[in-house]
Amino acid sequence: MSPTPTPTAPPVVNLEGVHKRFGALEVLRGIDLSVAAGTVTVVLGASGSGKSTLLRTINHLEKVDAGVVEVNGELIGYRRAGRHLRELHEREVLRQRSRIGFVFQHFNLFPHLTVLENVVEAPVSAQRRRRSEVEVEARALLERVGLLDKAGEYPRRLSGGQQQRVAIARALALNPSLVLFDEPTSALDPELVGEVLDVIRDLAAAGTTMVVVTHEIGFAREVADRVLFMHEGVVLEEGSPTEVFDHPRHERTRAFLAKVL
Amino acid sequence: MSDTARAVPAAATTAPAERSAPAQPLTVLPARHPWRWVATAVVAVLAAMAVNALVTNPAWEWPTVGQFLFSATILESMWLTVRLTLVGTAIGLVLGTVLALMRMSHNPLLKAVSFTYISVFRSVPLILQLLFWYNLAILYTVIGFGIPFGPQFWTFPTQDLVGPLTAAFLGLGLHQAAYFAEIVRSGFLAVDPGQREAAAALGIPRVRQFWRIQLPQALRIIVPTTGNEVIGLLKGTSVVYVMALPELFYQVQVVYNRTGRVIPLLLVAAVWYVVLTTVLSVLQWLVERYYGRGSSRADTPLPFLQLLRSARAARARRQGVPR
Numbered sequence: 333m334s335p336t337p338t339p340t341a342p343p344v345v346n347l348e349g350v351h352k353r354f355g356a357l358e359v360l361r362g363i364d365l366s367v368a369a370g371t372v373t374v375v376l377g378a379s380g381s382g383k384s385t386l387l388r389t390i391n392h393l394e395k396v397d398a399g400v401v402e403v404n405g406e407l408i409g410y411r412r413a414g415r416h417l418r419e420l421h422e423r424e425v426l427r428q429r430s431r432i433g434f435v436f437q438h439f440n441l442f443p444h445l446t447v448l449e450n451v452v453e454a455p456v457s458a459q460r461r462r463r464s465e466v467e468v469e470a471r472a473l474l475e476r477v478g479l480l481d482k483a484g485e486y487p488r489r490l491s492g493g494q495q496q497r498v499a500i501a502r503a504l505a506l507n508p509s510l511v512l513f514d515e516p517t518s519a520l521d522p523e524l525v526g527e528v529l530d531v532i533r534d535l536a537a538a539g540t541t542m543v544v545v546t547h548e549i550g551f552a553r554e555v556a557d558r559v560l561f562m563h564e565g566v567v568l569e570e571g572s573p574t575e576v577f578d579h580p581r582h583e584r585t586r587a588f589l590a591k592v593l
Numbered sequence: 594m595s596d597t598a599r600a601v602p603a604a605a606t607t608a609p610a611e612r613s614a615p616a617q618p619l620t621v622l623p624a625r626h627p628w629r630w631v632a633t634a635v636v637a638v639l640a641a642m643a644v645n646a647l648v649t650n651p652a653w654e655w656p657t658v659g660q661f662l663f664s665a666t667i668l669e670s671m672w673l674t675v676r677l678t679l680v681g682t683a684i685g686l687v688l689g690t691v692l693a694l695m696r697m698s699h700n701p702l703l704k705a706v707s708f709t710y711i712s713v714f715r716s717v718p719l720i721l722q723l724l725f726w727y728n729l730a731i732l733y734t735v736i737g738f739g740i741p742f743g744p745q746f747w748t749f750p751t752q753d754l755v756g757p758l759t760a761a762f763l764g765l766g767l768h769q770a771a772y773f774a775e776i777v778r779s780g781f782l783a784v785d786p787g788q789r790e791a792a793a794a795l796g797i798p799r800v801r802q803f804w805r806i807q808l809p810q811a812l813r814i815i816v817p818t819t820g821n822e823v824i825g826l827l828k829g830t831s832v833v834y835v836m837a838l839p840e841l842f843y844q845v846q847v848v849y850n851r852t853g854r855v856i857p858l859l860l861v862a863a864v865w866y867v868v869l870t871t872v873l874s875v876l877q878w879l880v881e882r883y884y885g886r887g888s889s890r891a892d893t894p895l896p897f898l899q900l901l902r903s904a905r906a907a908r909a910r911r912q913g914v915p916r
Contacts, residue, residue, distance in 0.1 A: 391794060422799060430796025440791035444809045444886060453805070454795035486886070506795065 342405055344369050344510050344541045345390055350399035352385055359385045361565035363399070367510075367558075370539040374552040376576075377562035378588060383545045386562065387512050390543065391432045392425050403432060404509055430458040433503030433511035437518050439495045441487040441502070447474065448483040451502045459506065466505070473501040477531050493524030497531055504535075511535065513544040549592055553577055561585045657857035661848065662864060670844030671865050677761060677830040677840060678869075682823050684766025689773025696778055707774065714771035720832050722768050726760035727836050761833045769826055776818045780811035812884045820877030824870050831862075841865055 345367035352360040359382045367373050377383045388394040389401055392409035400417075401408045409425055410417035420428075441450050451470040455461045474480045477497040479490075487495050496516055503511055513532065517525040529551050535542065536555045546552060552559060552573060559576040561569040561584075569576055569585045580586045647653065661667055695707035714722070725732075730751040739745030755763070784807055792802040831842035839847070841862050849858040 393790060393794060426793065426796040426798060428796070429794055432794075434791075434794035436787065436791060436794075438787055440785075440787040442788065442791070442806055442810075444813075444884075454797055457798060457801045457805070458796035502795070 341369050343367055344404055346402040348400040350389055351397045352394060353397055359565055363567060367543060369541050371557040372536045372555050373543045373558045374556035375545045375560045381562040382565045383562045384514055387514050387545050390512055391429050391434055430506055431508055433506055433508035435499050435503050435513045435516050437515040439499045441495055441499055443487050446484050446486055447498050450498060451505045455505050470505055473504050477501045491524060492520045493527045496528045500531055511540055511542045515545050517548060654857040657854050658860050661861050666844055667861060670839050670841045674830050674841040677765060678827045680762045681765030681769050681826050685769030685773045688770035690777050692770060692774035693777035711771045711774050714768055719768050720835060723764040723836060726764040729755050757836045757838055761836055761838055772822055776815055780815035783814045784810045816880050816884055824873050827869055828866060
């Protein structure tokens with residue numbers, strides 16, 4: 333389990349009053365969120381509740397319409413200009429993202445690159461590190477997710493579970509201070525879910541700060557330090573796994589848990 | 594079988610009977626394809642007839658074909674055809690890529706200009722475009738370089754700057770660019786949006802995203818169609834004969850007008866077009882294989898190699914040699 337965060341340490345993620353709309357539909361309606369270093373936050377909610385969008389605002393894959401997104405005290409996607417927030421140039425946003433790991437539901441590995449090339453690509457091109465040095469690290473990461481023997485393979489020759497583990501290694505290669513998981517096991521066959529959750533569990537034990545959107549309740553109960561339940565663009569309930577799972581305060585939460593448990 | 598079992602309808606009795614069959618190991622035999630053999634025989638006879646008709650009919654004048662096939666004038670004209678194809682492809686690809694990027698940009702003016710260019714150059718027949726370029730000197734007698742709408746520092750007579758050869762290069766290249774633009778655009782649209790998103794999430798710089806992530810995947814879609822277009826362009830260069838440029842098709846006409854041997858000289862041109870197209874096809878196959886890496890679980894051989902392999906496999910089967 334993760335070490336208990338020191339209360340004085342600044343939060344890794346800080347969201348204040350985040351709003352986001354797609355056309356007429358308001359997907360996020362005022363989200364406040366604070367994630368302490370070394371903790372695992374699990375975001376639950378029915379599909380369409382805005383949980384993936386929330387995750388994607390944290391590394392600016394989605395622009396917000398209002399509100400503040402900060403990672404390690406740095407505004408993401410904007411800079412403060414007097415009373416305004418000025419959108420950053422794409423180059424700056426890319427630099428900010430190279431410190432935040434992101435794992436996609438559909439892995440999104442680069443199919444024309446080998447497993448090792450997938451892991452090495454970003455540290456070399458985004459962080460301008462030496463290839464030889466990165467390759468050593470990449471092999472260590474692949475060993476950590478149990479796929480060192482697949483380093484020379486192309487992603488399409490791997491199972492879904494193996495691909496997702498490569499994707500996790502690829503995200504970790506950036507030495508991120510924060511890793512975001514967007515339904516990492518939703519695209520997997522049931523028998524492959526376990527191997528991916530095992531890797532995430534190991535990361536949690538090592539004290540990696542993570543925000544995980546998932547439907548795996550058992551996993552959430554075991555690994556999460558905090559659980560958020562989202563409904564129609566707001567955080568309806570928030571607390572420790574025991575609080576949310578065993579003593580849900582809202583009828584919606586109870587109904588959702590009854591359906592998925 | 595028991596009496597009670599015999600009393601039930603026949604369909605039901607077959608199942609237990611099969612299940613009680615002797616427990617011998619079963620060997621797997623390939624399915625039989627009698628119609629495949631019939632089709633093979635029909636096609637083989639037709640192919641033999643075609644070859645026979647080509648070889649035995651003296652009207653084709655094969656000796657004359659042989660006499661002109663490697664003659665200096667024909668080889669020179671063939672080289673011009675190759676150059677027209679290469680330059681046309683080069684201009685087309687570069688300009689086409691620029692047009693495709695303009696079309697995909699967020700700038701409405703760039704989009705509109707690209708769209709207009711593509712529709713105009715695709716609408717006007719190539720032969721008309723070539724004639725316009727050929728007659729450029731009538732439209733604009735001088736071409737100047739300088740400040741737009743301002744003074745000009747250098748001016749040249751159009752005739753010196755755009756001769757027939759340059760006109761042909763421009764005509765073919767600019768026409769081809771319109772087609773390449775659409776091919777390049779379709780290639781980029783075919784790349785999964787998740788790829789760009791993953792690259793963006795990893796913080797990979799924009800230029801690097803383009804060259805390392807998007808372009809190689811787009812090329813998988815672009816290359817086969819481009820191969821088609823280049824082969825089309827190779828044959829399309831024969832239209833340039835209207836500008837009296839001595840490319841392959843024009844040159845064989847010159848020769849048969851002099852010698853009166855029409856059919857064999859047309860055959861000479863046909864042979865060279867086939868040879869050049871074959872070279873291009875092999876190149877295309879090699880490039881496709883390179884960009885297809887990681888996409889399929891098995892390599893696809895050239896069709897003729899495949900034929901050779903299946904013939905070899907059949908012979909091996911007949912001789913009882915395990916493969």
